[in-house]
Amino acid sequence: MTRTIFLIGPMASGKSAVGAELARLLDTQALDTDALVVRDHGPIPEIFASRGEAGFRGLETEALRGAAESSRAAGPAPLVVATGGGAVLAPENQRILAEGFTVYLYTDAATVAHRIDGDTTRPLLAGAAAGNTPDGVCADAESRAAEALESWSRIFAERADTYEKCADLRIDTRTLGPAEIAEAIVTAYRDTGH
Numbered sequence: 001m002t003r004t005i006f007l008i009g010p011m012a013s014g015k016s017a018v019g020a021e022l023a024r025l026l027d028t029q030a031l032d033t034d035a036l037v038v039r040d041h042g043p044i045p046e047i048f049a050s051r052g053e054a055g056f057r058g059l060e061t062e063a064l065r066g067a068a069e070s071s072r073a074a075g076p077a078p079l080v081v082a083t084g085g086g087a088v089l090a091p092e093n094q095r096i097l098a099e100g101f102t103v104y105l106y107t108d109a110a111t112v113a114h115r116i117d118g119d120t121t122r123p124l125l126a127g128a129a130a131g132n133t134p135d136g137v138c139a140d141a142e143s144r145a146a147e148a149l150e151s152w153s154r155i156f157a158e159r160a161d162t163y164e165k166c167a168d169l170r171i172d173t174r175t176l177g178p179a180e181i182a183e184a185i186v187t188a189y190r191d192t193g194h
């Protein structure tokens with residue numbers, strides 16, 4: 001039976017980039033839950049601002065459900081679904097991930113530091129990126145980057161066990177490029193008999 005390949009992992013671990021590469025290798029379609037939410041509801045920072053994180057999580061679950069449904073309806077090639085970093089949190093999402101082949105893209109703070117520096121698209125890191133400090137004083141670029149990285153590390157520590165629990169396969173991506181990671185996933189997926 002064909003199984004959807006889900007990509008999970010922390011912010012900026014490469015889920016979206018690897019998803020596109022993997023779909024190219026498997027000659028199939030890549031879906032991205034964040035992209036589906038943006039397509040249907042607008043930019044993620046605006047959703048966090050208007051509906052809060054809980055509102056975003058509801059839309060994320062809807063997108064994941066829809067992506068899994070599209071995959072079931074697709075032909076013999078497995079669909080690739082990149083998730084957002086917090087998609088592993090909701091029990092309903094965990095049940096959906098358990099039906100597919102779920103790959104955890106492991107990385108660390110040192111590796112993602114330059115990827116999230118100055119990023120304003122991820123609201124959970126953007127308090128720092130926007131220059132807001134808890135005391136309301138504008139932070140300089142260097143301390144903003146340090147704060148974003150601190151937030152990333154704290155959130156990752158909170159979720160690390162959940163990523164492990166949801167994964168059929170864990171790849172240490174720290175020294176690999178997206179194409180190499182995609183190749184490793186295809187090999188492991190084929191090893192499962194697909």
Ligand SMILES: Nc1ncnc2c1ncn2[C@@H]1O[C@H](COP(=O)(O)OP(=O)(O)O)[C@@H](O)[C@H]1O
Pocket residue numbers: 009010011012013014015016017018082115173176177178181
């Ligand atoms: N393995 C990798 N090596 C180098 N750069 C990467 C790698 N994976 C992702 N990137 C880059 O890091 C940034 C974040 O990747 P992205 O796919 O958006 O992560 P995610 O979807 O997990 O948040 C992008 O600019 C992407 O091109």
Ligand SMILES: O=C(O)C1=C[C@@H](OP(=O)(O)O)[C@@H](O)[C@H](O)C1
Pocket residue numbers: 009010011012013015016034044083084085086087121122123124
């Ligand atoms: O980790 C998270 O909670 C989030 C990760 C983001 O996706 P990426 O992991 O693709 O950055 C996006 O879903 C949103 O900003 C929340």
Ligand SMILES: [Mg+2]
Pocket residue numbers: 015016017034082083084
């Ligand atoms: Mg992404």
